Amino acid sequence: MDNLKHLKKLSAIKSNAGVKFLTPAAFPGSHCPMHTALALSGKIKGLSTLIIGTSECTTYSRMVIPQATGKNGELHWMYVLDSHEVVFGCRDGIVNALKKMDLAGAKAVLIIVTCVPEIIGEDIEGIIFEIQPEIKTSLTFVLMGHFKCNSYPSGSWKTLLSIGNLMRKRETSLNTVNVLGRSPEEDHVPMPAVLSLLEKKGFSLRFLAMDSSLDDFLNAADAALNIVISPFTQPLAVMMEQEFDISYISLHNIYDVFEIDKAYAEIGEKLSIKWGKEFEEDRQHALFSQEKAKKIFAGLKFVSAFIGPTMVVPFASYLTGFGMEPLLLHMEEVYPDDKQYIKELVERGYNPPVCHMINNNSDIPVIERLSPDIYFGYLAGEKLDFTHVHDIHNLYGQIGYGRTSYLLNDLLQIFDSRTQSGKEVLENGIA
Structure with a gap:
């Protein structure tokens, strides 16, 4: 398909930079990782934040954390770069801001660095190394330049990793x-x-x-x-x-x-514990569904779009174990541990193109021309010419045998209904 020629194949993907938009009609603004970093850090009780950026970024940050003081005394401050600092750096101003946060009682501060200070090469790590011995507040930082990625999950995992840098060894x-x-x-x-x-x-x-x-x-x-x-x-x-x-x-x-x-x-x-028969019932349900799925899903072609926090590549690898074929994968994030599942898919003979799907109105016609048997992902209010499973989001928070049963039973229900009716399940599916 000409519409897919600009996309890289799964085997060629090494980072988010290799994942292109499916169509030119994209609006990536809402995918800024700064938003996710603020949303997460603002919900960590006792953690203060200092966001460093231009007025556009800092003003936007107040849409995520509206108040400068949190419920538990956290400080959520902004450092707005002026025109001089955009050119020559903002080291002195940041040092003064961190000293003020220390005097105001911040226990720990996560410094969130947006695009401009990262582009001009402001050395936040060096600033922390210099000032940390002088203050009681523990400091850590995260680089959230949107120009390095098309998406927002890194705002979560990089923020958690930065908070982890505050940990110290303890007795087990x-x-x-x-x-x-x-x-x-x-x-x-x-x-x-x-x-x-x-x-x-x-x-x-x-x-x-x-x-x-x-x-x-x-x-x-x-x-x-x-x-x-x-x-x-x-x-x-x-x-x-x-x-x-x-x-x-x-x-x-x-x-x-x-x-x-x-x-x-x-x-x-x-x-050092022994499980008894606690999982046996759930395991048998999952195993029964898995064996049934092998007989029904073989040869079906699918597209996987945005499926929330569910990792697309491991999910696709599991489905190909039933003989299903991935036609196109939307990857909101390329995670470090995706490599093993990419290898599994390629070794099984599957190497689909990979993309970002952002705009339903332009993306759906491309998907329709691929003629998938089933489409995983959320498409609000659309009437589609293929079976659509949109509630994959309901897998959030589930793990183990119960999640496998939930997933497979929904899929089996779709294809049982389709067989009984003798036609495709349309208009958002039934899952």
Whole structure:
């Protein structure tokens, strides 16, 4: 297809810079990673922020964090560059601002660097190295130049990684497990079964995500194990393994029943516990759905668009295990751990083009010409000429056998209904 000639194939993708927009009708402004960095850091209790940028960036920041003072005394300040600083740098002004935040009682400050100070090469790391011995406030920083990426997930994972730089080595607590990627206030999302069982077995779960406290992060280096349930927290887990020798087990990127078996066995081994038959019912449901899917999904072609925080490449790799063929993949972010799944897909003979889909009105005609059997992703209010599964977002916060059952049962329901009716399920599907 001529519409796809400008796109790179999956095997050629090394970073976000290689992922092109599907059509020219893109509006990437809302995808600025600064927004995500502020939204996350503004919800960490006890963490202050200093955003450095032009008036456009700092004014926009007030749409994310409206008040200069947080509910728990956090300071959310802005440093607005003047015309002289845009040319000659802003070192002295930043130093003075950080000293003022220290005097005002900030416990820790995340410095968020936007495009202009990053382009002119302001040495924030050098400033922190120089001033840290002079103040009580702990300092860390994150580079959020939008010119380096087309999207916003890096605003989450880079911010978490920067907060992780405030951690210090602690004595290991054998009954403490960090859960990376779930909020302690996320009551609207059911607690995954494996986490509930760990609590029943006497383990203390510390949740590291939005709405956690700064102290949760500062104390996190004492955990016996990190369980990762979000792609945004995987880089933090890798860093903690390197710096503090805390092993991690990733559950956010696996769907296959036998891979889940392996991960749960590893959790038991790391924590010196033995699972009984607690998961057996859920496992059997997932295994039954998986075996049924192998008979129905083989040969079906799909397009994967924006599916929330679900990682597109591991998801696509799982689907190709049923013999499904990916025609086009939307990658909101190229994560460091995507490499192994890219390798899996290519070794199976699949190497689809990769893109950013931003504008429904221009993107949908391109998708229709590909004639997929099924389309994963959110397309609000559109009438489509292909089966559309838009509630993939409902997988958020789910892991393990339960997530696999939920996913496959929805897909099986779609194709059961399609077979019974003798025609395609149209108009947003039924999932």
